[in-house]
Structures are given as structure tokens and as C-alpha cells.
Amino acid sequence: MTTFQEAWYRGRLMKALMTVEHMGYASSRWRLVCAFTMVVSIAVSISYGAAPIWAGDGDDLRRQLDTMRSDLDSIKQDVQEIRKILEQARGRAKEGPVEAIVSIDDDPMMGNRNAQLTLIEFSDYHCPFCRRFFTQTFPKIKSNYIDTGKVRYVFRDYPLDAIHPHARKAAETAHCAQEQGKYWEMHDAIFESKDRGVPDLNKLGHKLGLDVARLDGCVDSGKYGKEIEKDYQDGTLAGVTGTPGFFLGLTRKGATIEGTLISGAQPFARFTKLFDALLASQNARQ
Template sequence: MKELTTPIAVLISGVLISLSILFQGQLKLTAPNVKGAKTAVVNDAPQPTGSTAPSPTPLERVSVSADNDPFLGSQNAKVEIIEFSDFQCPYCKRLFDNSYSKLKQEYIDTSKVKLVFRDYPLSFHQNAQIAAESAGCANDQGRFWEYHDLLFTKQDEWSALSNDAVKAKFGTYAANLGMDSFRFNSCVNASTFKQEVDSDLNDGTKVGVSGTPTLFINGKRLVGAQPYETIKAEIEAELSK
């Protein structure tokens, strides 16, 4: 009996092993490749492109008065830019350095843009108020824009001076530009244009100006020393209408 049992046991064991191998092979052939499937889903997912990126938030448009402030360009230009600025503001100087000459050559001198300058002297700039008032005195002699350019170009030269010293410096600038020195200095010392500067400041605050520079391009507010390309794009958008 023992002699029969042993071969049968061996045979049964062999059959079981064969079935096990076959079954495992079937599992390996039919089981899904989970890792491969997951990778395929990720690779097939659509990727965002420039054409589907969200558009920038449109600029707010508000009603802004040009008042009777100095301007460059044609009175009838299709695009009006009203700039609220501070002669002592470093960001205003950056805007002047990077964009003013390009804007003038490309749009102002070609009668496409009218640029209006309004004062917004910030209280923490010690000489901003008197600089704005002195620019009014220069405007009174028909030399506003030459004086405007000089104040920004030489900002580092006068911004930290004492009150008396800055008045003397501004007097020198006026004389160098051919203004009547006595008339200019008397105008500055009498704070002749203080009320006008304060009026600009109040008007700016009413339309949401809280810092400088702030531009209104046909009423669309653009804040900060934006790259020229940004300003140009807004101008072109208005010209195309």
C-alpha cells in the first residue's frame, strides 16, 4: 500500500504545481498595468496654452477732468492721457526716463495723444509740494515742459535739499531756462500756485489716485511706472476704436 501511495502523491503534487503556474501566467497576462494606465492619463491631459490663458482684468474707466493744466499735443487728439505725478517720486522719474521721449515722438508729436500733467505731491516727499508750485511759476512764463524735464532729470540734485536751498536751486534752473528770475523767485516765495496744486491733489484723490504715477488713458486708470509697451498697448487699443 505504501508503494502505491507515494507515486500517486507525487503525481498529484505535479498536477497542482502545473495548475498553479498556469493560473499565475493567466493572471500576469490579464491583469491591467495600473502604473502604465495612470501615466497614460496624465500624458493625455490637455495642457494650457497662450491662446487659452485667462485674459488680464480690464482697466477701470473713470471720468477725469484735465482742468486747465499744462498739456502737450493736439487739443483734438483721439487719446487723452492725464498724468497725476510727483516731481520727487522716484517711480515718476522712472516713467519719465523710460517712456516720456518715446511717447512724445511716437504719439504726441504725431497728434495722436494729448498728455496732461496734473500735480499729486506726496506728503512724505519733503520738496514735492514746492517743486509742484515752482512748476506752476514756470508755466506762468510759458516754460512748463522744459522745467518739467529738468526737475525729473536732476531729481537727485534737489530732492534732499533744505527749503531755502531748494528754492535757490529752482531759481537757478529757471534762470538757465531763460525765465525772468525776479518774477519766478517772487512767485515761488509767495506760494502763488499752492491753491492750484492743492486742487489737483484733491481732484486726484476723488478719482481714486493714491500713489504716483497714475495715468488715465481716455479715463482708463493705469497705476505705477508701467513699461512703455503696456502704455503703448492701451493707447493702440483706444486708437483702434
């Protein structure tokens, strides 16, 4: 395997691993199967592409076979590393729900500030599961819980740079749109857009009637880079390992909540069960 081919393989492997880790809604066993399948498929393509068996002398053939054996040994080690990561994730799940003190920071908020419950989402604009939540589940949460004053919703950025290289720039664009009073409009437009490139964000600004020169200047300045990185670090420290990740807890004074982690694009029924149980518990105490 050449240096270039090895680098390409490693890159494909890391992307496969990130994709599997991204599948927060799936069982550990299913994620392991997916990981193994991805690695094997990559391995087969690499092995046959990097070391084809062709008619040659015996020494050449032996060298090719030795190279393939070495490659397969390396692949086995990678599979074992993936297995360890997923087993650790399954072990954390067995330990019970993850609870953490999570800051709402000064991030965009929707709903009544004094609502009984707070839902904080850590999300990536280019994550397909985040988009699924946005299109299928969030509208129901908004109409049934946010608009009725039961839940306040906070959006925090968690861009997965390794697999979504433009997601961080999308987050910066949304924050810059906030300066012109259109954060949520840009937020929605990015999730609804099928385009994922940076120039397409500029087009969204035009469609929303923003001062595009001002928007571009804000994005190019990188002024919201630290804010987005703080979101990412806060999410990681709280226990977020993929997107979307949510923390649900009782609203309290100050800028934090004590929340329980909800991983993955869960269906509306799951959120309903959690919301209603927490609301009932809180009302029973009053």
C-alpha cells in the same frame, strides 16, 4: 521705549508704509513682503537701541523684557494694519480696472487738442518711479503718439508730502515758470536734476534764463497752492493711490474724460497696447 524713540519709530514706519504703497507696479504679495521686512528691520533696530540687555539685577532685566514684549505687540498690530491696507488694494485690483470721470482742468497740455485719445498723468516731481517714467517711457510716447497727433497729454500734480517734502514747491516752481513761457522746460529740468532742495530750483531758473527775482516772488506768494491741491484732491477722488498714476480715455468735448486708471511706471509696451487697442476700437466705430 522713550517718547522720542516711539515718535521716531512711528515716523519710520509711516515712511515705510508710504514707500510700499508707492510701489504701484509691484504685486500685492511682493509689497506685503517688503512692508513686513521694513517693519521688522525697524523693530530690531529700535528694540536693541531702546532696550539693550545689560548686566543688572533681575528686576531691571524683567522690566526690559516686559518693555520689549510690549513693543513687539505694538509692532505686530502695525504689521496687521499694513496687511489690511495691502489686502484692500489687492481686492480693488480683483474688482477690475478703475474707471472715473477725470477733469483735465486748466493744467499744462502737450499735443493736439483734438487728438483721439487723452492721457492724464498725476505725478510727483521727486518720485523715483515718476522720474523713471519720464526718462524711459515718456520720450517714446511723445515721439510715437503725442507728436503724431494721436494722443494729447495732460500733466497734473500729485505731490506726496509725507515722503517728498519739497515736491509741492517744485510743482509751484514749474507753474511759476509757465508765467515766463517755460513750463515744460522747467518741468523737464526738475525731473532731470539730481538735486531735491528748494534752493536748487532757483539754480534751474538761472539755467533756463528766467527772471529769477520774478520766479522767486511767484513761488513765495504761494499763488498756485490751491491749483496744486485741487490736482491732488481730484486725483484722490478718481482713485489715484500712488505715483505715477494715469487715466487714459477718448478725447471728448468739454474739460473731462472718462478714463481707465493705469497705476505705476509701466513700460512703453504696456502703453502701446492700451493706446493701439483704444484707437482700433474707436476707428472701427467710425
